[in-house]
Amino acid sequence: MICHQCQKELELKKTYFTYLGHSFFTDILTCPECGEVYIPEEVVKGRMAEVEMQLEDK
């Protein structure tokens, strides 16, 4: 993955999310130059599904 603006290779960076009052970290591709993030939808959905499953367990 390459940043369109900077033509730099994106780096994996731990990024903090909150969803349904829960917070979690996940590795997200980020441009080291401008900080632009690339979030694959399936990653976000996967993590959110995990959070939802944890909620249902209770």
Ligand SMILES: [Zn+2]
């Ligand atoms: Zn960039």
